[in-house]
Amino acid sequence: MDESVRNLNEGVMGWAKFYRKGWNYFAFAMHRFSGLVIVFYLYLHLFVLSHLLSGPVTYNELVKTVTFGPFDSFLVLDVLLALVIFYHGANGTRLALNEFGIGLQKNKAMFIVFEAIAMVILGVFLYYAYMFIGAS
Amino acid sequence: MDEYTVEIKRTDVDGKTRMQTFKVPKDKVSTVLETLLYIKGYLDQTLTFRYSCGMEICGSCGMEINGKPHMACSFVLDNFKGDKILIEPLKHFKILRDLAVDIDPFFDKYKAVKPYVIRNDDGNYQKELLQTPKQFDEYIDYSMCIKCGLCMAACPIEGSDENYLGPAPLTAAWRFIADNRDQGKKMRLEIVSGAEGASRCHFAGECTEVCPKGVNPSFAIQKLRSSMIGLEFQKLFGGK
Numbered sequence: 001m002d003e004s005v006r007n008l009n010e011g012v013m014g015w016a017k018f019y020r021k022g023w024n025y026f027a028f029a030m031h032r033f034s035g036l037v038i039v040f041y042l043y044l045h046l047f048v049l050s051h052l053l054s055g056p057v058t059y060n061e062l063v064k065t066v067t068f069g070p071f072d073s074f075l076v077l078d079v080l081l082a083l084v085i086f087y088h089g090a091n092g093t094r095l096a097l098n099e100f101g102i103g104l105q106k107n108k109a110m111f112i113v114f115e116a117i118a119m120v121i122l123g124v125f126l127y128y129a130y131m132f133i134g135a136s
Numbered sequence: 137m138d139e140y141t142v143e144i145k146r147t148d149v150d151g152k153t154r155m156q157t158f159k160v161p162k163d164k165v166s167t168v169l170e171t172l173l174y175i176k177g178y179l180d181q182t183l184t185f186r187y188s189c190g191m192e193i194c195g196s197c198g199m200e201i202n203g204k205p206h207m208a209c210s211f212v213l214d215n216f217k218g219d220k221i222l223i224e225p226l227k228h229f230k231i232l233r234d235l236a237v238d239i240d241p242f243f244d245k246y247k248a249v250k251p252y253v254i255r256n257d258d259g260n261y262q263k264e265l266l267q268t269p270k271q272f273d274e275y276i277d278y279s280m281c282i283k284c285g286l287c288m289a290a291c292p293i294e295g296s297d298e299n300y301l302g303p304a305p306l307t308a309a310w311r312f313i314a315d316n317r318d319q320g321k322k323m324r325l326e327i328v329s330g331a332e333g334a335s336r337c338h339f340a341g342e343c344t345e346v347c348p349k350g351v352n353p354s355f356a357i358q359k360l361r362s363s364m365i366g367l368e369f370q371k372l373f374g375g376k
Contacts, residue, residue, distance in 0.1 A: 024339065099361045
């Protein structure tokens, strides 16, 4: 590529620059970010679960070594993971509908409504998850 | 302060880049284009930029003003709070010199979508091609594009994939597909349905945000995608 073109092409890092841009760009940038977090979690999840192949002792040892502090650190990360999954799912549903031409003229309203519904469902999910942990 | 501090990113023919600052009296200029003309006329004759009509019709004076693509002619300084103006060439284009960029690759992409009415009768129709107001409304907004390239500079996908067709060419494709006189829908959908076509768009919407003519390219691309899906379904069920 020509040197001057390379200087002006922001590349993938440019995706993260949502300062002074519209709400749609914010939705886009957060969709990328949440997608990356979910992919990272998938591999982390498989890595942790793969220790089950070595037996319950090895698996429990691994879980103990990464769990520390007054709160269960994995639990805090799980809440953040649920947040990005719910965000990604709601925005992804909106985008899929928009691609079919559904709600295209009202896509900002759709974004707000879908995210609001996702956050309410997230709240319900976290409440029942908390009850489940409290009961165990 | 009675002066604007104008910082301009300058590039010489060898590709060397530097920032240069000018002081421009506020009472002498009202737009960024006038500011550049003042600098060229009174402060530095070597400053290079492209412009023509000065009234947001020709699409020549697109540039990054305070980090966002704008037309220099319609960026009114009275509406701008602050005394410092940062002016850079449009992103995602090759710089020729200073603020002038090479728009040839952009127009190559534009031509690729065949931006003209295609007729099966090769234009040898016997009577006038009439349109109802509703049919006219289907495409008129998209025909307002002045090919300024601001949407190409604002698009994050264009910044990471130089082969992506981009918002303006895709909008042009939809403008002619939506025109009831045109009969080249299938041909154009085949062109824009490639890996570097409409499916590359991630609906960031910045093209619509920066468009000086209110064309709304992001909507046009979503409509293209909807039509592409329809075409795929047709193929799936044996349609021609």
